[in-house]
Amino acid sequence: MDSPAANAAFAKQINIKFPLLSDMNKKMLTAYGILKGYDVQSETYQWAQRANIVIDKNGIVQHVEEGDSAVNPNNALSVCTDLHKKQSTK
Amino acid sequence: MKRIVCAALLLAALPSSALLTTSAQKTEQAAKVSLKVGDTAPDFTLLSDQWKTVKLSDFKGKKNVFLAVYVLAFTGG
Numbered sequence: 600m601d602s603p604a605a606n607a608a609f610a611k612q613i614n615i616k617f618p619l620l621s622d623m624n625k626k627m628l629t630a631y632g633i634l635k636g637y638d639v640q641s642e643t644y645q646w647a648q649r650a651n652i653v654i655d656k657n658g659i660v661q662h663v664e665e666g667d668s669a670v671n672p673n674n675a676l677s678v679c680t681d682l683h684k685k686q687s688t689k
Numbered sequence: 690m691k692r693i694v695c696a697a698l699l700l701a702a703l704p705s706s707a708l709l710t711t712s713a714q715k716t717e718q719a720a721k722v723s724l725k726v727g728d729t730a731p732d733f734t735l736l737s738d739q740w741k742t743v744k745l746s747d748f749k750g751k752k753n754v755f756l757a758v759y760v761l762a763f764t765g766g
Contacts, residue, residue: 609738627731631723649758659729662726
């Protein structure tokens with residue numbers, strides 16, 4: 600898993616303004632079921648699947664997208680936009 | 690959109706030794722993301738790139754959260 604130091608270098612390189620988080624002990628990935636196991640010869644290796652998840656203000660999952668399609672964030676962003684509109688009209 | 694918080698998780702992949710053997714016998718243990726729409730998201734506490742603790746529950750009642758899980762930093766993946 601990438602360390603905070605590696606993430607800091609990456610964040611600087613791509614000039615992002617939101618936090619990049621490290622799950623060094625895979626606790627979150629395990630809890631969310633995002634880890635994928637690969638058996639290579641006699642060993643099993645695990646790493647994360649690509650995934651986009653939107654969680655609303657109440658802590659409820661509103662969107663889950665995984666695999667290759669999650670490379671594109673547009674679906675998740677449109678869920679965020681819709682959520683924000685709904686919450687603004689309340 | 691201003692109120693939307695984005696948090697990305699950058700996650701390293703396999704040791705290089707394993708990557709070199711991917712042409713050998715490899716089987717995938719297909720795992721689906723176990724979370725589903727409507728579930729309560731499990732809380733987590735993770736370290737940010739600024740070495741600050743970030744908890745999902747810190748945003749409860751305040752902001753929506755967009756979690757983007759990446760496989761490797763410095764890649765297009």
